[in-house]
Each structure stands twice: as C-alpha cells, then as structure tokens.
Amino acid sequence: MSVGWVFSFLFSMKKRTHNCGELRKEAAGSKVVLTGWIDSVRDHGGVLFVDLRDREGVTQVVVHPGNQTIDEAMAHFKPESVLEVEGEVVLREPSTINSRMQTGEIEVQAGAVELLNHSKTPPFPMDDEKADKVNEDLRLRYRYMDLRRPRNLDVLRLRHRTAQAVRRYLDESGFLEVETPSLFKSTPEGAREFLVPSRLNPNEYYALVQSPQQYKQMLMVAGVERYFQIARCFRDEDLRADRQPEFTQIDLEMSFIDREDMYALVEGLMKRVWKDAVGADIQTPFPRLSYNEVMNRFGSDKPDTRFAMEINDFSETFAKSGFKVFAGAVSSGGVVKAINAKGLADLTQGELKGLEEGAKSLGAKGLAFIKAEAGQWKSPILKFLSDEEQQALKEQLEVEDGDVVFFAAGEWESACTILGRVRLDAAKLLEKRGKITRDPKDYKFLWVIEFPLMLFDEEAGRFAAAHHPFTSPVPEDMDLLDSDPKAVRGQHYDLVLNGVELGGGSIRIHQPDLQQKVFEDVLSLPKDVVQERFGYMLEAFSYGAPPHGGIAFGLDRLVAILANRPSIRDVIAFPKTQKGQDLMAGSPSPAGDKQLRDLFIRNVEPVRTED
C-alpha cells in the first residue's frame, strides 16, 4: 500500500450526507453520499445489489449495468469492506418494496463508489441467527467484529442511554459527580484484591479499589452532601456469568438522610432509567420485605417474585412426629419447611435427581418429596407420616393431583436456602412445561431490609459484618450490640429485581466511638489492625462527620436485565473470560525483566501451595 494510494484515498473521501437508516420515500430524487460496511452483495450478472450498513441501519444500493468502472470494481467487493457510495435516491417499484427494511421503500442508484477499506473474510458469520451460536471465545477474540453486529451495537446504545438517564436524574436531584482513585490501600477484609506494585515505594503496593466505599464516606465528611459516580471496581475473585474482574457500579452517597429518603430516591432513579432506556413504566414504591420474611417465603435474600410457589413452615406439625428426621430437626432448634411444586408430579427420574443434587450442593442430606398422583400420595417417607400430618400438608400447601411437595429439615437458614434452590430449579422445570412463566419484561422490584448486621463466621470463630463494617445498626437494636450481636439488625437495604441483586447499601456509622466499638468489640479486630487500616476514617469522623448513607448498583447487571441478556459479558464492550483473560488483546501476559526490576519483583515458579 503506497503512500500515494493513501493520499489519493484521503483526498477522494466525500462527506456523508445521510446515515444508512434514515432515507425514506420523501428523499426520492435527492443526491446522497452514504458510507458504511457491505452487509451483503447480490450480483445478478447485470444488475447488482449491495446492502450498505452503518450504525443506524441498512440501505440497498443498486448498480445498473453500463457503468463499466463500477461493475468491475464491485465484482471484487466483499462483505464487511468499507464503502462510500454517491448516488440518487429512487423509489422502488411497488413489487420490489421490502417491508422488513426501514429504508425498504427506496434504494440508492449508485453513480460512483469508492472502496474505503477492504475486509478479509470474517472469521465467523455476521448474520445474527448464526453468529449468536458461534463459540464465545472466537467472538471475544474478534470482539470488534462481534460488536459490529447491529444487535450488539444496540446493547452499547442501551447501556449509554442507561448511564445518561442516571446522570440526568442524579444531577437533577442535586448530586455532584466526583471521581475517586482506582489505586487504593489494600484492605484484606472482604474480596481478594488486585495488587499494584509501587515503583516509587519499593516493596509497597496499592490495591485496585473493590468499590469507592471509603472514599465516598470521606466525601461526605468533606461536605459534598450528595455524591455519585459511575465507578469502575475491581475484585480478584472467581468469575461467573454475572461477575467480571472489573465491573461498573452506579455509586452514590448522601448526607442528612434516613432510609426513607434513600428508598424514594432510588425508586425515582429506577423509574427514570426504565423509562429512558426501554420506555417502560414501572410501579413505585417497591414492596419492602424483611430478610426473615424473604428467607421464610422464598428461601433467598434475592427472591424472584414473578411466580408464587412459596415455602411453608411445618415445624409445629412435625415437632412430635413419628418421623424422626423431622421431629429431630425441630427438637434441636431447627425447622421443617415444605414447598409445593404445583403440577410437577410428571417429573422424570433425571429431573428429580437434578433437584436433589441442587439441594445436596447446599448441604442437604437428601430431598424428601411426596407426589400426588391419581388420587394417591406416593413417597418413600409417606409411611412415617400420620394422617393428621398429611392432612396439615394437604391443607396448608393446597396439594392437588399432579403436585409434588419437597421438604427440608434442619437449621433455619440452611433449610430455607435449600428449598429456595429447589424452588428455582422446580420453576425452571415448570416453565419448560409451560405451567408457569417468568417474563423477563415483568419487572418485580422489591427491597430486602432488616438484614442481620453480623453473621457468625464459623471458620474464623468470630462475627463478621454481613454487609460491611460501616453499616449502622437500627436504633432499637443498639443495646443488643454487647449482649446479643447476632440479633442486631443493620440499616441495610438491598434492591432486588427478578431474582437478581441489583444493588445494596446502608445508612453508615458516623460516630467515631460507635465505629471503633464495632471494629474492636463486635468484629474483634485487633486495635493495631483497626488503626492501621481504618485509623484515618476514625479520625475523619472525629472532625464532624454528618449522618450519611448510600447505595451502589451493578450497572452491568442492570443493563443485562434491560437488554434481556443472560451474561454481563454481553453488555460490556470488552469483557474477560472466566480465567480473566482478554482474548482480543491477549492480557494478562508476562512482563519483561526490566519492568520487573523497576518494580522490585521477581517471578517464581507457578506452584500453588495449599494454605
């Protein structure tokens, strides 16, 4: 490719007059210049059609025979090459109108064409139906090609609209957008971090922020009053469909507010986002359910409430049962719970096994069930159940022919969680049979509130913060901090949508003595560790910290739901694989000796030792 060629190309490029999605019959007769990618070529030997595609749409370009230069040039044009077309908009013959195309009433008769750049044959088909099935690793390696498909460009557009809606709404609500550092201090509590060596400070390290939590609280102390940020966060944990090593949060914090203010603000934010991004009207206010209630009814702290199938409690019923497994669970302080999968009695052996596996993965020893079929109950445990017990089940769970009842017995949280899993797995099976539906556009928001402030960490043998150590206890429970920490509820709230945790936050502790007490007395962190890690916060709080609270949302999850995509990889421009690699750019990759020397780092044999 000579320099001369490049220059002639630069000088010959014309200004585009329209995009490929906007021409309508009213434009007939006008001269236009279109630029874009060749979507397809249909060569009839004489007349030749090119579908030209850009960000906004597709327009058919027609080349009639006789124009020798164009004829010869076009013969070598391939899909995905970049083309400039100068021509006249003409109405199509009525019989050739394509009603599936927005621009289908017209076409552009080419007067001159210019190949702006040639494309190799794409590594996979660009047609949506086929491309969606192509191995994801190949599509990630050629991410720029995959994104070029209108279906994927639309997701980027949706994400943009979402971010803009957030910015507009929060701006109107008096928030300041403030950027905070990505290079932060290592805080080994919580998620594993990415460490960044400091060249200027040998053998010292930054950590990439897991979230701007501490910075945003400092902004409150600084008097910003209302802060938000669309912030990149980093966590070096194992990946999932809804987890990437770097992800984006809509992060916000407010001073002089209580929980009610937060609920109202966030409900308004969601209303605006849904309206602006997908044109949907959602109902507010959102229902509020306590942690205890969602666990009891749905067996999850992020319940999908688009379908009922609720869990019932039968601890009373089975307290003195002849079935020792159930009676024993109750007598040792646990519970017996059951759920009716309506209409699932026709489940196969394999499906039953699958449900049991799911239950076992959460610690169940097995999965007791009763099938109601042809007026009869069938179950391996039926012989242990008295008539009264069976009657109680039948009435409370409204058991009819064709239903299956599943049981879990044991410690409260564990029994709930197990049936929560069974509930979701059974829902999948029922949905396959068309007996229930989970419409992705049926947006069931809810708040989960009154979480326990602490959970006992069996491994560490001490209490750990359920959310994070900055969450303020609810005022009524303040006295319990010393006597019964487990019973203390936090001023924490999670926003849940269709079984997905969209975000969570809390009213924070702003009193230095209370914060210190939580660190040292409740969470049992050594004094020197508290000082080293959080000393600056305690000090900051002692200079007049305002009461404050905040929340953060996973933007990736939010957009994935709006776009109805199964993985957040689909809504991130350049996502990483499950091993955290960028297959397009090829990161991570080894560093050179000089780089390592500058950073005071030495490579070691990659042998993992168990700790």
Next chain:
RNA sequence: GGGGUAGUAGCUCAGUUGGUUAGAGCGCCGGCCUGUCACGCCGGAGGCCGCGGGUUCGAGUCCCGUCUAUCCCGCCA
C-alpha cells in the same frame, strides 16, 4: 480448589457396536445469471477429529492425563 457440559473444514454441526477414502449446511474460490433482499444455478478447494500418552491388527469413536471455553459450588456485595 471441586463438579457438569463442549471441543471434528473458516463457522454451525452429523459421524452407528472401534472397521474402507471422515460427511452436510453456510462461508470461501471459479463460472453463469438484469430486480434481488438468506438471490438462484453449475463446478472446485478446504481436515494434526483441541493436545499428549495408552489399549488394539485397527481409534474421531474406548481409557488416562492435559489445555481452552462455558455453567455451577466454594469464593465474592
């Protein structure tokens, strides 16, 4: 770290109980075609069956290991 699924042509897949020369559709290359829009028709090229071992007279097929992707558990707000 553990469990599941997948890996055969550029792409998506088929490939029988282990048995001739591993197939199809799309794409690609060449030719024909003046109204297509998934254009059509004719012809052609294209294979380390993920990789490494093993069993066998013989392996795409069976066994072991390994790599990659993905889903889940652990982990993670």
